[in-house]
Amino acid sequence: MIKLIGILAVCFLFFICPPSARAAGEFRADYEVQYSIAPSGVTVVTQNITLTNNLTNLFPQEYLISIDTDKIKNVIAYDSKGAITPDITQQDRKTDINLRFNEKSIGLGSKLNFSLRFENSDFAQKNGTVWEINIPGTIQSPDLGDYNVRLLVPPSFGQNAYMSPLPLKNGTWTKEQLTEGGITAAYGSEQVFNVQLSYFLSNTTLAPFKTLIALPPDTAYQKVLLDTINPKPNTIIRDEDGNWLAEYTLLPAQKQNIETSMKILTYLFPRKDYSENISDTSKYLKATQYWQADNSEIIALAKQYKTPREIYSYVISTLAYDRKRASEGTVNVGRVIRKGALGALQTPKEALCMEFTDLFIAIARAAGIPARENIGYAYTSNAKLRPLSFVADSKNAKSEDYDESLNTDILHAWPEYFDDALGNWVPIDPTWGDTTGGINYFDKLDFNHIVFAIHGTNDDYPYPAGFYKEQSNDKKDVSVKFNDVAPPEFEPRLTASFDFPKFLTSGITTSGKIMITNTGISAANDNTIVVQSTVGNISSSRVVDHIPPYGKIEIPVTLKNTNYIKQTQGYVVVSVNGEITRYAFTMQPMYWLLLPSGIVAGVIMYVLRLVLARKNHA
DSSP: OEEEEOSSSOEEEEEEEOSSOOOTTSEEEEEEEEEEEOTTSOEEEEEEEEEEESSSSOOOOEEEEEESOSOEEEEEEEETTEEEOOEEEEETTEEEEEEEOSSOOOSTTOEEEEEEEEEESSSEEEETTEEEEEEOOOOOOTTEEEEEEEEEOOGGGOSEEEEESOOOGGGEEOHHHHTTOOEEEEEOSOEEEEEEEEEEEEOOSSSOEEEEEEEOOOBTTEEEEEEEEESOOSEEEEOTTSOEEEEEEEOTTOEEEEEEEEEEEEOSSOOTTOOOOOOOOGGGGOOOSSOOTTSHHHHHHHHHOOSHHHHHHHHHHHOOBOHHHHHTTOOOTTSOOOOHHHHHHHSTTSBOHHHHHHHHHHHHHHTTOOEEEEEEEEOOSOTTTSOOOEESOOTTOOGGGOOTTSSOOEEEEEEEEEETTTTEEEEOOHHHHHHTTSOOOSSOOOSOEEEEEEESSSSSOSOOTTSOOOTTOOSOSEEEEEOSSOOOOOOOOEEEEEEOOSEEETTSOEEEEEEEEEOSSSOEEEEEEEEEESSSOOEEEEEEEEEOTTOEEEEEEEEOOOOOSSOEEEEEEEEETTEEEEEEEEEEOGGGGTHHHHHHHHHHHHHHHHHHHHHHHO
16 A cells, blocks of 8 residues: 655545455555646646566556545546546545456566556645645555656746755655655745734723734834824834734723725745844743743753754754643633643643743753744634644634634744844744655745734733634624735825924024824835034934834934024924935024013003103193
8 A cells, every 4th residue: 555645635546456455565566646736726647556476376456546626637548458437426525436456467577557647726826916826745565665756847837936845856856855845835035915904902991002913023034014094093113023002092981993905915035125123033032921930940951952953953842732721722822721831841742832832942942042922813725734723712613624704813832043144133943844754844844824913922822813803793803815916115104294393593492392193004114314513513314223113213302502693594404215205493692581571671661651751841
């Protein structure tokens, strides 16, 4: 028996059935397989198979292939005697193809050559702007001889983003490679998602207060275009972990629904136009409630597994994803059952994405490797292989059978570690590394992970989108869909405004401020701001790494002029990335301060003189 296990729930079972019961090793099967993908994504699979008799008294009569999909059509088979009419049955989303050979291959070492060709639409799928290919691998079997695979991809798919594993010479994968797993590949430079998020806020107190909600932020691997946010926030700030936090003020007893719409672009490799400038990574080594990096058991593991790769492999080999626990929807707002790193070690067969993430982070921190958590959305075409299990709403929540039609917000968690040599964070996914049977989610992630919130200095705050649900509302708060067209380039728009008097007095220090606001839909990175004045000899320059949409910075300005004699026209000049804004003011001499009192005194004297004159006249 030769068993080929597909990555996208495609499972091949090959049975070579002689007239009587047979033992393993009676035949040797050598395969030359070609996957030829059309521009439409339909894959033509051609298998050229050679069966070699290992015994003298047996010969193959039939060949059965069972495929775990019903998207099979145009089946053709033949041997040296001519065409073979396939017997095809389909039920329960499976396809069985049975071939009865035209010829008999009798005798030790005799060979029977035959070919099977069919079309399938599961191996290549276009999701948004990216083509993703998943070719099934195989497992070791006494019957399996050579197993060579070739893959042909049309040029219209674009540039190859990743391919794992890489083929050997002549573009061919071998049995030794494919017994370790299948072939995964993607073509495209970026993925584009249309994302709509809802947040419900409520002030149950008798006083107004300010609150923050986490929006999906820019990261090294994603770019956010914030099309709309209604109502608009006071501002959006960026915290020390890189989160975008929108600030709102709620009046007493006020309830507020916030609706956002955005495009999120995801990348396989770090963006060159993004920087987080983390100078001190020691804060990502600290022990927390769920990342018990100071525990003796965790420390012992850190001494044994010292690199991110070793820790990743250990977590995958130790923990097992618990589909029953996921399907029961035990992880939800209000009663989150989160085991943490130590809990994961105590019940290793009952892990969800949180436990895979927590255990990696705790061991990494104990080993001196900065690590933190991403919470967000991960697109999956097969939730049994790539599950989402961080349930924000428990109603109807069964992440193992995740269905977009359910009013359920199911999120995902995955860790990332800081690579000093690269100077940036590297995201990985040990959960999917386990559930996919060993697909490499360490050396590359994919285009399908969207960060909603980053937990670094705090292991459970800020809360991601999906956690701000109104209990009486059954609608989904998270909607993520592919966009087939890349959006045009959007430049951030930085505007300067002034909170400064129009009239100043010489000799008196006057203070004000300049506000730089991002009124665009994308973050502004690496901003050079220069402030100068024609009065007071102000000249300063600063670089601001990152200003989110609706974000603002304030620059204090203090002016003092020593020209006490004449009135002067002055300017404060602000240059933001080369764009200049001027603010005009008038600098008045100090004696202007005496004018009002002088005028009053003159009027008084004049009135007194009139009064005295009338008395004398009388």
